[in-house]
Amino acid sequence: MVSSADDGATLEPAGFVQAAGGVSAPPDSRRSAAGHLLALEPGTEFGPRYRIASKLGQGGMGAVYKAYDNDLDRTVALKLVRSDLMADTETMQRFKQELLLASRISHKNILRIHDLGDVEGIKFISMAYIEGEDLYQQLKREGRLSLDRSVAIARQLCEALEAAHAVGVVHRDLKPQNVLIDREGTAYVSDFGLAKSLEADVAGITHTGQLLGTPRYMSPEQVEGGPLDHRSDLYALGLILYEMVTGEVPFAGGSTLKVLYQRVKEPPKNPKLVNPELPDYLARIILRCLERDPARRYQSAREVLDDLEGGHASRAPKVAVQGYWRRRWPFAAAAILFLSLAAYLTIDRVFFRPSLKQGASVKPVALAILPFRNVSGDPALDWLGPSLAEMLRTAIGQSSYLRAVSSDRLHQVFKDLRLSANTDFDSATLERLAEFTSADRLLRGQYVRVGERIRIDATIQDPKGQRATFLKAEAPNEKELIAAISQLARSVQQNLALSAEVVRELRAKPLQPSSKSLTALREYNEGLQLARLGNHSEALKHFEASTREDPNFAIAYSKLGQTHATLGHTREAEQASREAVRLSEKLPERERFLILANHARIVNDLDKAIESYENLARALPADPQIHFDLGGLYESKGAFDAARDHFLKALESDAKYVDALYAVGRVEINRGSPQGSLEPLNRALSLAIELGNEEAKANMLNAIGVAYKNLDKPQDALRYYQESLAIKRERGDKRGMAAS
Numbered sequence: 001m002v003s004s005a006d007d008g009a010t011l012e013p014a015g016f017v018q019a020a021g022g023v024s025a026p027p028d029s030r031r032s033a034a035g036h037l038l039a040l041e042p043g044t045e046f047g048p049r050y051r052i053a054s055k056l057g058q059g060g061m062g063a064v065y066k067a068y069d070n071d072l073d074r075t076v077a078l079k080l081v082r083s084d085l086m087a088d089t090e091t092m093q094r095f096k097q098e099l100l101l102a103s104r105i106s107h108k109n110i111l112r113i114h115d116l117g118d119v120e121g122i123k124f125i126s127m128a129y130i131e132g133e134d135l136y137q138q139l140k141r142e143g144r145l146s147l148d149r150s151v152a153i154a155r156q157l158c159e160a161l162e163a164a165h166a167v168g169v170v171h172r173d174l175k176p177q178n179v180l181i182d183r184e185g186t187a188y189v190s191d192f193g194l195a196k197s198l199e200a201d202v203a204g205i206t207h208t209g210q211l212l213g214t215p216r217y218m219s220p221e222q223v224e225g226g227p228l229d230h231r232s233d234l235y236a237l238g239l240i241l242y243e244m245v246t247g248e249v250p251f252a253g254g255s256t257l258k259v260l261y262q263r264v265k266e267p268p269k270n271p272k273l274v275n276p277e278l279p280d281y282l283a284r285i286i287l288r289c290l291e292r293d294p295a296r297r298y299q300s301a302r303e304v305l306d307d308l309e310g311g312h313a314s315r316a317p318k319v320a321v322q323g324y325w326r327r328r329w330p331f332a333a334a335a336i337l338f339l340s341l342a343a344y345l346t347i348d349r350v351f352f353r354p355s356l357k358q359g360a361s362v363k364p365v366a367l368a369i370l371p372f373r374n375v376s377g378d379p380a381l382d383w384l385g386p387s388l389a390e391m392l393r394t395a396i397g398q399s400s401y402l403r404a405v406s407s408d409r410l411h412q413v414f415k416d417l418r419l420s421a422n423t424d425f426d427s428a429t430l431e432r433l434a435e436f437t438s439a440d441r442l443l444r445g446q447y448v449r450v451g452e453r454i455r456i457d458a459t460i461q462d463p464k465g466q467r468a469t470f471l472k473a474e475a476p477n478e479k480e481l482i483a484a485i486s487q488l489a490r491s492v493q494q495n496l497a498l499s500a501e502v503v504r505e506l507r508a509k510p511l512q513p514s515s516k517s518l519t520a521l522r523e524y525n526e527g528l529q530l531a532r533l534g535n536h537s538e539a540l541k542h543f544e545a546s547t548r549e550d551p552n553f554a555i556a557y558s559k560l561g562q563t564h565a566t567l568g569h570t571r572e573a574e575q576a577s578r579e580a581v582r583l584s585e586k587l588p589e590r591e592r593f594l595i596l597a598n599h600a601r602i603v604n605d606l607d608k609a610i611e612s613y614e615n616l617a618r619a620l621p622a623d624p625q626i627h628f629d630l631g632g633l634y635e636s637k638g639a640f641d642a643a644r645d646h647f648l649k650a651l652e653s654d655a656k657y658v659d660a661l662y663a664v665g666r667v668e669i670n671r672g673s674p675q676g677s678l679e680p681l682n683r684a685l686s687l688a689i690e691l692g693n694e695e696a697k698a699n700m701l702n703a704i705g706v707a708y709k710n711l712d713k714p715q716d717a718l719r720y721y722q723e724s725l726a727i728k729r730e731r732g733d734k735r736g737m738a739a740s
Helices: 089-103 135-142 147-166 231-246 256-265 280-289 301-310 321-328 330-335 341-350 384-396 407-416 427-437 478-494 500-508 518-532 536-549 554-566 570-586 589-602 606-619 624-637 640-653 658-670 674-691 694-710 714-731 734-739
Strands: 050-058 063-069 074-080 113-119 122-128 132-134 179-182 187-189 365-369 402-404 441-450 453-461 468-475
Touching: 050 074, 132 135, 135 179, 135 231, 147 179, 147 187, 147 231, 147 301, 231 280, 231 301, 280 301, 280 674, 365 384, 365 427, 384 402, 384 407, 384 441, 384 478, 384 518, 407 427, 407 518, 407 624, 427 441, 453 478, 468 478, 478 518, 518 536, 518 554, 536 554, 554 570, 554 589, 570 589, 589 606, 606 624, 624 640, 624 658, 640 658, 658 674, 658 694, 674 694, 694 714
Parallel strands: 365 402, 365 441
Antiparallel strands: 050 063, 063 074, 074 122, 113 122, 132 179, 179 187, 441 453, 453 468
8 A cells, every 4th residue: 555645745755744733642652752653663652542553655635554443354554634724624624535535436436445543642544454556656666668568457447436426526636646456456446535526616726726636647627717617537538548648748848837838738649659559549638638628538437447348449529729728727826826926926927928809809600511311312513512512612602700611721721631522421420520620510411403493402510510500492493593693692691690791791792703604604513523632634624624614713713724724735724814913903802812822823923922822811710721722922022920929810711731730841841940940840640540541640750850950969860751651652652752
């Protein structure tokens, strides 16, 4: 049996440990000259029932002894409260609480509490004695544990937490010191001294401002002193699992202040960066436990256990992250008062700068429009599914209050999640799509032909399907589809909780292809789909067909020029692009800016391209694709600071945009800040691992290698290069292999 000591406490041999305060001690115990209780010697009779065998350790609340229970003829552990704490009503209440709460839980992986007692004024708890040691000692001695042992311990901790949470008990101080391991490898959760019933107003801070828990293993909400629930224990579980499989903790600093700041402001380092042999699924489980927002973590210990046993990791739910953290910051000052007033003032000045008022800026609604399904059984209408989504997206429009996820971005997410346009979107798939597109609303639907009529049914819903609005539109025949789609777009605008003023703005400034020919639009949209798949030769044929069908279709000429340029047809590219510019003179400004930007890129006029994209960015400030493209232009010009700023703006609207994270890391390296590149590159690597995207994973590993090389850490750089090379070799990526 070992103690449940606080961080920094040490195990001491049985002997001299002074407990201040005047109490009446057993006559044969050791005393100081002032009569204070020092320590109970082996062989000491502790009251009429117990005989002390040895001292096991010293914790924050008092000493722990191995003793023999004469009445029940068994070995037990006795936890004695320090004499100076006995007069503290709150401390004694926590001591009693440990017994009462732990007694509500009956489980093989929770340390059994026998009794609460008093011997001549000394309060103690008797509990089961475990022959073994705590997890802290194992980690201290061995460092990283084997994967099998780590998972075995984690599974037992899940079962213990599930039992505690089932009866409404939150531990609040789960850490390696409170996990006991016997000689057979059975794990026991101990020390419920900070546990609290879920029925109470659970928080991580006392009425005196004292922070409850151990800083190294606190959840972010515990650091901030906000309300806690069982998910705080799951965060601590993630920290323990991280430490078992890596031998390190994800947050480390020179001071408690720095660790607490990291906990609430920075993402954890991916454990695979510390232990490359760690299975991807286990890394994903750990990172989901360590989500800063409790709503994005696992919601129960059973969920964690199921994923551990199944050898996979389920997806985190999508939540509104921005408002969550803004609401929680007011708790932070109180949470770190224990550091001292000077430290608090430093935090307030340096770290917690005042943010904009909530009403200063309004986050736009992000809408992802999914491909529509053909349920008519008529393959002649298959083309309409993706084209309908594309036409709706442009017909609905964008503004500073509404952002439609770009088709290119949606295509990439579909590729990452291995979905097809014909996917039947169940609730789990919709949640994942919302998560990886950062969408607040999803628009999906189907269409059917009945005779000549074509009926379109659409649904607007939130990511979790908690609220849905059903819409429909009908075209008497195929020629009237454009009018039906415009009608449906107006219905969508009216049902997105947008103000009448915003709806008027959307309708006054549409960003849509300037053609009224359904055939031209069909050819144009099919060309876009082929271009996204990298089939530029076939895409070229469709853009040519689109311009033949409608010779005034400016954006189709622009895309035709882009495709010629991609294929190396310089003369044809410039010719098509100039025609697009000529036709754009009377178009809405947003479409004209896009055409001018494309033309400038084709003729290699970076300054003109940047000017046009800056105009687009002012018109559509929340569109991540525009900021991403603009960042790429600045990067090509060598203006790395400006490039970084626009890549970061893209991430403000789409936090899981892997290419944008990669780009931020890339420009940080190029602007001479390799250390600054590691955070975005590690985030991108974590996402690539979560998505199973081996190509992106290899690219991130290679980029991290470059960063470490520039940091003059050749051994670290070599390790990342080798990992990247192994993936590229397996994929047959010869160009990538040469780069690595």
